[in-house]
Amino acid sequence: MDYYSLKMRASQHVGEGENSHEQHISGAERIVGRDSVEAVCTAMVRRAMNHSKGDPDFINVKIEKVHESDIQVLKSLPVTRVDVETWQEGLEKAFELITPLMGSGCGLREKLQELLRATFPMRGAMLYDIATGNRLEPDHERGVRATYMDALHSSEVDGCKNHFNEAIVLATKVANAPGMVAEFCVSDDPNYVTGYVASKELGYVRIMKMKEMGDENGGRIFLFDSRKASAEECIEYLQKKKVLVDVAACHPERRA
Known part of the structure; x- marks a missing residue:
């Protein structure tokens, strides 16, 4: 069976003159069978046109055929949920989980905060x-x-964003990249405050509050070890390898 890779990116023109730039509005991607291509593309465009960040000035949809033999199937990372009272507590928990994976050294927590910004x-x-x-x-x-x-x-064709499914798929692929140690993520969606840390050792750890509601800032850090693989190998895998993640095999979410 052949599949198709579908990618959507939407952006908005912001500012004028030297200060003008393209601001990201929405993005999505899927790998689906031939019969689902049209419906999923329509859903992607609908999602871009109805985003909380505003109306896009530019929408790009890319369709690319993918052979089944080129796809790697991965078992989903196990999921843990961490409930916190404040976003500050959430960030501290994330730093607490990630820091031991980075090895010994002073100021690692402060370094992570600097990198995130x-x-x-x-x-x-x-x-x-x-x-x-x-x-x-x-x-x-x-x-x-x-x-x-x-x-x-996956049989979903609607344009609604499923933060959890998209994140667990991405986190599982990233964790399997050559030389990857861990991933640290805070969403840039102003209406979504949950973030996560993930690795083969930790699994996928959802931290339910990592920023204030309405905050558009967010970012993602891939923590990599060049003693285990080359950066070129890692980037090639992240950007080129076709992956399907068996989310159904994911263990029930447990609370930390």
């Missing part, structure tokens, strides 16, 4: 090498994007 204007994720302390993304403004992924046997 640096991701806010980026279009993709930061690729940070814990072995050298260097950023490895080829373009610091664009960052690195994990693409070509979906949930296995």
Whole structure:
């Protein structure tokens, strides 16, 4: 069976003159069978046109055929839920989970806070090498994007964003990339305050409050170890490897 990779990106022109730039409004991607292509594309456009961030000036939909033999099927990371009272407590919990994976050293928590702030204007994720302390993304403004992924046997065609499903699929693919240590994510959706940390060791840990409602800032950090793989190998996997994640195999969410 052949599949099709569908990608949608929507943006809005902001500012004038030297201050003008394209602001990201919405993005989505799927890997579906031939019979679902038209319906899913329509749903993607509908999603872009009805986003809380405003009306897009530009919508791009890309359709690409994918052979089944090129797809890797992965079992979903196990899920843990962490409830917190405040977003400050949520960030502290995330730092607490991530810091031991980065090795020994002073000021790791402060470094993570600094890195997170640096991701806010980026279009993709930061690729940070814990072995050298260097950023490895080829373009610091664009960052690195994990693409070509979906949930296995997914039949959804509506345009509603399912934050959990999309996040668990992305986190599972990222965790399996060569040299990957962990992922740290805070959504840039102003109406969604849940974030997560994820790795093969931690699983997918949902932290239910990591920012204030209405805050449009968000970012993603891929913590990578260059002693285990090259940056080129990691980026190639994240951006080119076709992956379907067996979300149905995910264990029931447990609370920490």
